[in-house]
Amino acid sequence: MYIEKVKKNMNLPETVRILDTTLRDGEQTPGVALTVDEKIRIAKKLDQLGVNTIEAGFPAASEGEKEASREILSLGLDAQVCGLARTLKVDLDAAIDCDVDYIHTFIGTSPLHREFKLKMSKEEILSKSVDAIEYIKDHGIIAEFSAEDATRTEFDYLSKIYKSVEEAGADYINVPDTVGVLVPTAMNWLIGELKKDINIPISVHCHDDFGLAVANSLAAVEAGASQVHATVNGLGERAGNASLEEVAMSLITRYDIQLDMRTSQLVNLSEFVSRITGIKMPPNKAIVGENAFAHEAGIHVHGVLEKAETYEPITPEMVGHTRRIVLGKHTGANALRSKLDEYGIEMTEDQFCTVYDQIKNLGDKGKKVTDADLKAIAVTILGRAKKQIVKMEGFAVMTGENVMPTATVKLRIHDEVKTAAKAGVGPVDAAINAIQSLISETAYIELKEYHIEAITGGTNALAEVFVIMSDQDGNNATGRSTREDVVMASVEAVLDAINKILMVI
Known part of the structure; x- marks a missing residue:
């Protein structure tokens, strides 16, 4: 709504090209080194996504860079294949030898670069820039010129060098x-x-040292820039570059600028590049992060379930994502009902309240409740004995180095409270021995099978315990419990099975 009010003051281009530099600047991410095969696989996915130009690498840097550029060119991609080169003839020749479609050449122009890195005068830098563009154009190749560190270069000099390379034939x-x-x-x-004096397309290449790479790229487009350099997941030197997925989706949905891009492949591409580079994305990464379309707070979930747009600016499907309703201490009843419906789990109101309370309790303990956790908890509640003849009144266990594991159990059996303490080979065995000793006066019930499984990874994973108990007449019953405490889960599963047997005796 408000964007529309200010658009009339913008100099937006009709279309914006995306030059992806994941394979060049993205590879300069500390700790990242891509093989030729990995570059080829990423290039194919970039082409399938629909970027306009792929900066394949820096051919003069190594034989591997040359090979990667040649191999990517041989794929016959729709995207143009670009090679980076300094304004040195040796660099330009290396890129030309690879038969690239496009050469991106650069030289430092700021006072810092002139004095400390290049030790060259303004005139020398200008001359080298013009010579490089003329050399590229003499070979019939698309030429892009970068004044490195442009944003710390005196404007008059910057404008002069850009006008000079434009006159030399830069595209x-x-x-x-x-x-x-x-x-x-x-x-x-x-x-x-710059637009006042430059007639060829203007491109921008923004770094994220202050977290402003995407914002600066969009500000440039608002002023008329018609090409943006970006990398998948914002990879790049230091804090990285403008994020491809954030730039693309902002241009498409905030500015109504259509890109030649299949945006539904963005998440797949992001995850693919993350696996290959080993650089994991934070879960709250915009557009492609694990939590980009995840909702936990009850108010938010209720809104999303009624109408997704209340808390989602775009649909997850638009970028190849999926909506997730996350369970935890902020979970509302609507979110839980939605999850249960998703898995076809029907419950009475009492059963639902029991599950809801357990989810809240786990969330308060800092536990992330997964879908697998929820299903296990729901199955446990649904399978509980309808009548609690035996109830737990108290429980304690002692174990440790050079200590015989011992459990003390207090049960209410037919309204009579009994207590027993028993030892065992471990805390679970001791607890079950104590329960069996208390039940023996009512019925002889023994443990036939015991299974335990950690539902999700981590030391705080929920434990799902499944048991089969049997009495002397051959009546069998199953018991199940899901808790973060293995011993308590075992005790609850055993008592559940015992109650089922006592109901039929």
């Missing part, structure tokens, strides 16, 4: 915010001023 100029120092209003101003 694109690129404005790199090399160390991510701009804020969106400054980026908007800079692109707007």
Whole structure:
């Protein structure tokens, strides 16, 4: 609504091209090194997604980089294949030898780069920039020029160098915010001023040192930039680059700029790149994170279940995601009912309340309740004996190094409270021995089978215990319990089975 009010003041381009630099700048992420095969696999997925240009690497850097560029070119992708090169002839020749469609050449222009890195004058840098563009165009290749550290370069000089490379035949100029120092209003101003004198498309390459790479990229588009450099998951040097998925979805849904992109593949691509690079995404990562479409708070879940748009700006399917209703201490009754309905689990109101209370209790203990946990808890509640002839009144266990495991159990049996303490080979065995000793006066019931399973990983996983108990007449009954405490789960499962047997005696 409010975006529409300010759009009329923007100089939005009709279309925006995406140059993906995951295979080049993304690979410069500390700790990331891609093989040729891995680059090929990522390139195929980028092409399937629909990016316009793939920066395949830096051919002059190594033979592996050259091989990767050649192999990617041989795939016959729809996307253009770009090679990075300094304004040095040796770099340009390395890229040209790979037969790339597109060369992105660069040289530092800021005072810092001129004085400390290049030790060159403004005139020398300008001359090298023009020569590089002319050399690329003499070979019939698309040329993009970057003034490295543009956002710390004096504007008059920056404008002069961009106009000079445009006159030399450059197809694109690129404005790199090399160390991510701009804020969106400054980026908007800079692109707007450059647009007054530059007639070829303007591209931007933003870094995320202050968390502003996406915002600066969008500010540039608002001022008329028609190409954005981005990486999958925002990979890149230091804090990374503008995130491809965030830029793309913002352009499409916030600015109504249509991209040639199959956005439903974004999550798959993100997860694929994360696995290959070993760089895991935080769960709250926008668009593609595990929690991007996850809801726990009762108010939010209720709204989403009634109409998804109340708490979701886009549909999860649009990016290949799925909506998740997360269970925990913030869970509301509507969320729990929705989950139970999803799994076809029908319950009485009392059973539902029991499950609800257990979910809340686990959440208060900091436990993340998974769908597997919920199903196990629900099955346990549904399978409980209808009548509690034997009830737990108290329980304690003692175990440790050089200590005989001992359990003390207090049960109410037919309204009579009894207590027993027994030892065992372990705390579970001791607890079951104590229960059997108390029940023996009522009926002879023994344990036939005992199974335990951790539902989810981790030391705080819920334990699901399943038992089969039998009496002297051959009556068998199953018992089940799901708890974070293995011993308590075992005790509850045994008592559940005992109650079922006593009901038929």
